[in-house]
Amino acid sequence: MSSFNWQSIKNDFPILDNSRREKPLVYLDNAATTQKPLAVIDKVDEYYKNYNANVHRGVHSLSVKATDAYEGARETVRDFINARSVRELIFVRGTTEAINLVASSYGGSKIKQGDEIIVSEMEHHSNIVPWQLLAERAGAKIKVIPINDHGELDLNNFPAMFSDKTKILAVGHISNALGTINPIKDMIKEAHKHNVPVIIDGAQAIPHSKVDVQDLDCDFYAFSGHKAYGPTGIGVLYAKEALLEAMPPYQGGGEMILRVSFDDTQFNDIPAKFEAGTPNIAGAIGMAAGLEYINNIGLDAIATYEHELLEYALERAADHPQLKLVGTAKHKASILSFLYDGVHAHDIGTILDCEGVAIRTGHHCAMPVMDHFGVPATARASFAFYNSRADIDALFKALDRVKEVFKL
Numbered sequence: 001m002s003s004f005n006w007q008s009i010k011n012d013f014p015i016l017d018n019s020r021r022e023k024p025l026v027y028l029d030n031a032a033t034t035q036k037p038l039a040v041i042d043k044v045d046e047y048y049k050n051y052n053a054n055v056h057r058g059v060h061s062l063s064v065k066a067t068d069a070y071e072g073a074r075e076t077v078r079d080f081i082n083a084r085s086v087r088e089l090i091f092v093r094g095t096t097e098a099i100n101l102v103a104s105s106y107g108g109s110k111i112k113q114g115d116e117i118i119v120s121e122m123e124h125h126s127n128i129v130p131w132q133l134l135a136e137r138a139g140a141k142i143k144v145i146p147i148n149d150h151g152e153l154d155l156n157n158f159p160a161m162f163s164d165k166t167k168i169l170a171v172g173h174i175s176n177a178l179g180t181i182n183p184i185k186d187m188i189k190e191a192h193k194h195n196v197p198v199i200i201d202g203a204q205a206i207p208h209s210k211v212d213v214q215d216l217d218c219d220f221y222a223f224s225g226h227k228a229y230g231p232t233g234i235g236v237l238y239a240k241e242a243l244l245e246a247m248p249p250y251q252g253g254g255e256m257i258l259r260v261s262f263d264d265t266q267f268n269d270i271p272a273k274f275e276a277g278t279p280n281i282a283g284a285i286g287m288a289a290g291l292e293y294i295n296n297i298g299l300d301a302i303a304t305y306e307h308e309l310l311e312y313a314l315e316r317a318a319d320h321p322q323l324k325l326v327g328t329a330k331h332k333a334s335i336l337s338f339l340y341d342g343v344h345a346h347d348i349g350t351i352l353d354c355e356g357v358a359i360r361t362g363h364h365c366a367m368p369v370m371d372h373f374g375v376p377a378t379a380r381a382s383f384a385f386y387n388s389r390a391d392i393d394a395l396f397k398a399l400d401r402v403k404e405v406f407k408l
């Protein structure tokens with residue numbers, strides 16, 4: 001195992017302190033949302049206790065302090081994903097809003113009747129439905145990159161999917177339902193050969209692996225703070241500056257304007273042009289604290305450790321003939337999606353919960369993936385760096401209980 005003291009890390013997360021609970025908790029639903037370390041909780045607490053004020057609007061010192069912290073958070077995000085400038089970073093509610101913003105603003109202005117949008121079969125609904133809504137409005141067509149039975153993208157026909165009608169490629173970095181890590185750098189390169197911009201849904205990648213938007217050369221990258229140890233209701237849209245400059249505003253209101261009159265309204269410069277209304281100030285500050293927390297551990301160490309956890313879980317799974325993995329990609333993040341001898345996923349989730357093990361069950365907002373595998377739902381355990389081999393042992397012990405209850 002890696003040399004970092006992973007066991008002590010749990011102490012940074014109050015919710016994982018079992019002495020505070022009636023029943024011990026083994027939290028394995030990290031792909032849905034991660035738990036929050038004190039470093040994040042304290043930052044949000046400090047903002048509300050000491051300098052709560054609106055940003056960009058007041059000359060008073062509280063507002064200046066809140067503005068500095070809010071814009072400081074943007075710089076933290078810039079550094080974290082190696083964006084060229086803070087002008088390329090829009091604070092949004094999360095991945096879902098970031099993709100809707102691009103579909104509505106970029107797509108709404110660029111995508112016309114007969115144009116084509118490429119998505120993949122393994123996308124989360126957040127990276128399907130905004131494109132369907134746009135396609136419906138514009139009269140455009142959605143083309144789908146298929147997946148194979150390992151849950152990997154089948155890219156054999158990928159270059160041939162592009163035509164002069166293709167206007168955007170929308171693809172996930174890591175699948176939430178399968179754990180597959182997609183070869184997005186190569187896909188972006190291919191799309192650019194056809195002058196097609198690319199939006200990456202990075203919701204599942206940001207907390208687990210180093211993302212460098214300049215190295216990837218993606219045009220848009222979306223992620224959520226709450227999956228990266230930060231608060232809910234805050235996320236980021238990265239977009240290349242020239243694209244943002246050319247895009248029309250997404251929403252109208254305060255903050256996004258320079259001047260308003262009934263004859264002529266002028267919009268603010270980026271990124272403010274895309275941040276109408278009072279933003280989630282505490283959220284941005286908390287999200288930055290989450291990213292700093294990740295930085296303090298180091299993404300390379302995190303990726304190595306979480307991979308060790310996945311390998312261990314796969315080893316343990318091999319001893320359970322009842323367990324069938326859904327998603328066996330060669331390149332896989334620490335997500336274990338599975339079926340268990342015909343037992344409905346919700347029953348598995350309920351029994352595991354009685355044993356103190358929290359996992360997610362259902363379609364994971366990826367119904368096309370479920371359709372591909374011909375199942376309504378899977379059980380999904382997803383690991384974070386505060387998990388341990390003992391947590392994985394607890395998962396398999398709880399699965400033994402499923403065996404007992406269903407007499408398998």
Ligand code: C6P
Pocket residue numbers: 031032033093094095096097124126127172174175176177201203204224360364365
């Ligand atoms: N996946 C899961 O349990 P929001 O809700 O906007 O923060 O993130 C949406 C989203 C988009 N893309 C991917 C790949 C995701 O995994 C998610 C959220 C959660 O898997 C909730 S369905």
